Amino acid sequence: MTLIPQQVFDRLPSAIIVIDDQRRVMHANKSAVSLIGENALNRDLSLSLRHPVILDSADDVLAGATERAGEITIPAPVAQSFTFHVERLHDAPLPDGSFATLVLDDVTSAHKTEEMRASFVANVSHELRSPLTAIIGFIETLRGPASDDVDARQRFLSIMHRESQRMARLIDDLLSLSRVEVNEHVAPQDAVDVTQTLHNVMEALQPQAAIKRIKLNLNADKSTPVALGDADQLHQVFRNLIENAIKYSSDDSAVEVSSKSVARVPGSARPGLSVTVHDQGPGIPKSLIPRLTERFYRIDEARSNTAETGMSSTGLGLAIVKHIVNRHRGHMTAQSEIGIGSTFTVYLPAHPDQNAI
Ligand code: ADP
Numbered sequence: 001m002t003l004i005p006q007q008v009f010d011r012l013p014s015a016i017i018v019i020d021d022q023r024r025v026m027h028a029n030k031s032a033v034s035l036i037g038e039n040a041l042n043r044d045l046s047l048s049l050r051h052p053v054i055l056d057s058a059d060d061v062l063a064g065a066t067e068r069a070g071e072i073t074i075p076a077p078v079a080q081s082f083t084f085h086v087e088r089l090h091d092a093p094l095p096d097g098s099f100a101t102l103v104l105d106d107v108t109s110a111h112k113t114e115e116m117r118a119s120f121v122a123n124v125s126h127e128l129r130s131p132l133t134a135i136i137g138f139i140e141t142l143r144g145p146a147s148d149d150v151d152a153r154q155r156f157l158s159i160m161h162r163e164s165q166r167m168a169r170l171i172d173d174l175l176s177l178s179r180v181e182v183n184e185h186v187a188p189q190d191a192v193d194v195t196q197t198l199h200n201v202m203e204a205l206q207p208q209a210a211i212k213r214i215k216l217n218l219n220a221d222k223s224t225p226v227a228l229g230d231a232d233q234l235h236q237v238f239r240n241l242i243e244n245a246i247k248y249s250s251d252d253s254a255v256e257v258s259s260k261s262v263a264r265v266p267g268s269a270r271p272g273l274s275v276t277v278h279d280q281g282p283g284i285p286k287s288l289i290p291r292l293t294e295r296f297y298r299i300d301e302a303r304s305n306t307a308e309t310g311m312s313s314t315g316l317g318l319a320i321v322k323h324i325v326n327r328h329r330g331h332m333t334a335q336s337e338i339g340i341g342s343t344f345t346v347y348l349p350a351h352p353d354q355n356a357i
Contacts, residue, residue: 005108005327009123010283015082015104018089019045019156020097027098037102045102052250054084054106061086061100066330069166071107080108098248123296125171127314166312176236177295180323187329188230190357194259194348195220195229196272201238202257206313214250216242224273225350226357233324234348238275239315241344245279247311253280260349266331270349277345280343 006029009016017025025040025048033040040048044056056066067087074080082104084190093099138156146152186279202216227234238257245255256278265272284292284299291297296315325332328333328348336342 011107012345015106017049017102017104018098019046019058019062019100019102021062021093021099023055023062024097026096031035032104057086058100058102063087076150076288078253080106081111083107113136120295121307124170124174126166127296131166134163135160144318162175162312166314170311170314170316173314173320176315177323180320180327181232184323184327184337186327188228188327189234190231191351191353192227192229192231193357194227194234194275195224197235198238198257198259200244200274201235205239205242209246209255212246212249212253214249214251215254216246217254217256219256221257221258223260223261224272225261226354227273227328227348229328229348230349231323233327237321237324238277240321241277243311244317244344245277245281245342247313249279249281252258255279261350265329265347265349266333268329268331268349270329272347275346275348276343278341278343280341283340284336284342285338286332286336289334289336293318293332294320 009027009029010031012029013031014029015035016029017032017036018027018176019024021353023045024042025045026042027041028036035047045106051072051074053070053072057070060068069083069085071081071083071320076179080275085103086100087103088100089098107129138160142153144158145157149290161211169247198218199221202218206216240257242257249255257276258278259273259275262272262274264270288299297319298313298315322332325346325348330349333345335343
């Protein structure tokens with residue numbers, strides 16, 4: 001029999017435990033030791049891995065079964081799920097006493113990913129379903145009871161228009177999010193004039209701000225360096241932040257946007273710039289701030305009713321911002337005080353060649 005060196009076993013991600021015919025632990029590779037501890041060696045398996053399904057399976061194999069397999073969850077200290085496989089090595093114990101192997105594979109993150117995928121699909125379906133249900137309802141009314149009612153027709157058509165725009169916005173946001181995620185690991189390399197980008201975004205949002213008589217003020221410090229980034233994605237970051245500031249603020253308030261240079265981007269050693277969007281809106285409870293960048297997270301439905309300016313709420317805006325900022329190796333912070341307003345700050349690395357534009 002060829003003996004495989006211990007180092008090879010230690011490099012395997014699976015936890016491999018070899019037991020004797022008395023269920024004592026004879027060998028354990030590195031992954032197994034981190035699971036059952038150093039003291040497990042030469043002692044009964046039940047002293048280090050107290051899971052009834054595993055122990056029963058090991059007993060079955062020791063009593064004559066060739067193999068047993070299944071899945072278990074160990075609840076403490078943090079719930080972890082494993083697939084396991086117990087198998088007899090030989091009809092009789094080997095000279096060193098080895099008799100059976102127990103192999104465990106951690107499938108916790110695979111389960112989590114699957115849960116996230118399922119809840120994502122459920123959320124998307126729900127978000128698309130509501131406007132679609134409204135549109136179908138109005139089409140039915142227009143074909144039946146309201147077919148000759150000119151006033152109702154105009155009213156219903158405008159609601160259908162709004163609901164279909166909501167669906168289009170949701171699909172656009174989902175596509176943006178998946179595009180950003182696909183190349184999040186590739187840092188962008190363009191030189192971006194952030195001051196000009198802010199100017200363009202604010203000009204484009206002026207009509208929505210005007211509906212609520214909200215003043216948009218830009219204070220771009222001359223020190224603001226050229227950013228190392230992706231121009232379209234940065235446009236989207238600033239658009240989402242300034243749009244939120246307008247969307248959630250009350251009429252006759254002001255949104256202040258400013259930019260300046262910073263010695264270092266937080267969490268990195270690189271010099272950069274910061275862009276701050278400050279509003280006088282309702283504010284966000286401190287405990288909810290960490291949740292803002294979760295997909296589909298909205299503080300409350302009432303606040304998200306923004307039909308007035310035609311800016312609908314998908315709950316994806318800040319998730320997109322977070323992923324774009326991550327891709328830029330930047331950083332984002334949010335501060336807020338109830339009744340006073342919110343301040344979102346994005347930090348971005350500066351382009352190494354400041355004459356690149
Ligand atoms: P949405 O499309 O709903 O605006 P976001 O991801 O951009 O999605 O924002 C998530 C939620 O955070 C919003 O629904 C809103 O409740 C809250 N929010 C975001 N920005 C602000 C702000 N400037 N002031 C108050 N609440 C905000």
